[in-house]
Amino acid sequence: MSERIDVLVIGGGPVGAALALSLQGSPVSVTVLEARSSPAPDPRMLALSYGSKLFLERIRAWQGIHDATPINTIHVSQKGGFGRTVLTAEESGVPSLGYVVSYPDIHRALVSGLDTETYLEGACAGEIDLSEEEGVVDFDYQGQRRRIAAKLVVMADGGKLVEHVKGISLDSREYGQWAIIGQVRTEKPHGNTAYERFTPEGPLALLPCRDGFSLVWTTSPETAREILSLEKEKFLEKLHDHFGGRLGEFVDAGAMSGFPLVLKYATPSVSKHLALIGNASQTLHPVSGQGLNLGLRDVATLSRVVMGAEEIGSGAMLGNYAGMRKMDRESGICFTDSLIRIFSNEISPLRMGRGMALASMDCLPPFRKWFSRKMMFGIRTGSIL
Numbered sequence: 001m002s003e004r005i006d007v008l009v010i011g012g013g014p015v016g017a018a019l020a021l022s023l024q025g026s027p028v029s030v031t032v033l034e035a036r037s038s039p040a041p042d043p044r045m046l047a048l049s050y051g052s053k054l055f056l057e058r059i060r061a062w063q064g065i066h067d068a069t070p071i072n073t074i075h076v077s078q079k080g081g082f083g084r085t086v087l088t089a090e091e092s093g094v095p096s097l098g099y100v101v102s103y104p105d106i107h108r109a110l111v112s113g114l115d116t117e118t119y120l121e122g123a124c125a126g127e128i129d130l131s132e133e134e135g136v137v138d139f140d141y142q143g144q145r146r147r148i149a150a151k152l153v154v155m156a157d158g159g160k161l162v163e164h165v166k167g168i169s170l171d172s173r174e175y176g177q178w179a180i181i182g183q184v185r186t187e188k189p190h191g192n193t194a195y196e197r198f199t200p201e202g203p204l205a206l207l208p209c210r211d212g213f214s215l216v217w218t219t220s221p222e223t224a225r226e227i228l229s230l231e232k233e234k235f236l237e238k239l240h241d242h243f244g245g246r247l248g249e250f251v252d253a254g255a256m257s258g259f260p261l262v263l264k265y266a267t268p269s270v271s272k273h274l275a276l277i278g279n280a281s282q283t284l285h286p287v288s289g290q291g292l293n294l295g296l297r298d299v300a301t302l303s304r305v306v307m308g309a310e311e312i313g314s315g316a317m318l319g320n321y322a323g324m325r326k327m328d329r330e331s332g333i334c335f336t337d338s339l340i341r342i343f344s345n346e347i348s349p350l351r352m353g354r355g356m357a358l359a360s361m362d363c364l365p366p367f368r369k370w371f372s373r374k375m376m377f378g379i380r381t382g383s384i385l
């Protein structure tokens with residue numbers, strides 16, 4: 001059976017679901033194909049910027065998130081070197097710099113706003129055929145092979161199918177790092193402060209979360225395996241050695257999981273009747289928590305461009321979208337990748353340079369404010385949140 005709609009979204013994770021929600025209620029017809037039949041448990045706690053919160057409020061998803069811990073201060077430092085800087089919500093003129101929310105909570109809040117005809121669970125997309133007229137996608141759904149034609153196919157599948165799409169090339173860089181994530185508690189309260197500490201093995205982040213912290217500890221795969229096999233007491237000791245005593249002792253830890261880290265980005269991010277958004281377009285290192293925030297800015301821009309288009313999926317519409325996203329997207333990729341290259345080594349002149357950069361930033365409130373606002377709202381080129 002074949003039907004033709006305006007927008008077909010492949011992948012109903014937070015980014016694909018947010019696009020469908022932002023188009024819902026407009027004259028644009030939209031269907032989402034989500035391979036999973038029910039949401040998988042995902043241990044990720046995500047730092048959403050204040051800009052993302054405003055966007056989620058606008059599409060009425062934030063109202064469905066009941067467990068969000070505000071980040072009012074961000075403390076950035078490097079292990080084994082001088083220099084640190086502190087960013088605050090007050091200085092940036094916002095109520096909070098961001099909020100820590102679980103992946104399942106954001107996802108649920110987005111999907112619950114969509115009706116079951118729009119969001120097809122258990123629909124796994126396979127072949128994508130792009131022609132001058134339309135995009136056609138084959139998918140398996142309820143034991144049947146089905147096909148949908150759309151004026152615009154949007155890939156929001158997290159990057160799984162991109163390499164099979166003609167005309168799109170995928171660049172990638174293995175970081176040789178894993179992120180260990182889980183919940184920890186410390187002797188001292190978090191006071192709504194997030195910590196980003198750069199170490200030669202990789203950055204370590206502690207995000208305020210409920211009455212403790214959500215930990216993102218990046219290290220080599222070998223060390224990660226070793227850390228994941230430690231008993232709780234030994235784990236807490238090792239974490240204390242690595243992070244230091246700023247928060248007193250680490251007193252408790254929940255179950256930990258490991259994620260291998262890679263940078264992947266597609267070029268170009270649009271093709272005939274096709275746009276890539278979220279992790280399908282760019283999968284970043286989690287340092288500074290940019291991935292979903294960037295993906296939601298893709299959504300905010302694309303939904304606006306689609307709703308204002310004379311012809312959905314045309315070359316003009318897609319060129320307009322790609323142009324509006326170019327600078328923010330490339331800066332996000334370059335910023336996170338450079339942080340890892342610059343901070344993940346022990347060369348002493350570099351350590352000194354990093355210390356000076358952090359110390360100078362600490363002495364320049366206008367620069368700090370400019371920087372915080374770029375992190376919260378991205379680089380605006382005629383768009384967005």
Ligand SMILES: Cc1cc2nc3c(=O)[nH]c(=O)nc-3n(C[C@H](O)[C@H](O)[C@H](O)COP(=O)(O)OP(=O)(O)OC[C@H]3O[C@@H](n4cnc5c(N)ncnc54)[C@H](O)[C@@H]3O)c2cc1C
Nearest residue numbers: 011013014015035047125157158278279286289291292293
């Ligand atoms: C350890 C870690 C910490 C992070 N911390 C942060 C943070 O603090 N802040 C932040 O902004 N970002 C963070 N990120 C990044 C963030 O998790 C991602 O950017 C975000 O999840 C991307 O969402 P997405 O919807 O594009 O992709 P995904 O979340 O990967 O969703 C893709 C969806 O597509 C579906 N799918 C796949 N293939 C198919 C198919 N063939 N057919 C149909 N459906 C399909 C999948 O089932 C899935 O539901 C972090 C990432 C990691 C690994």
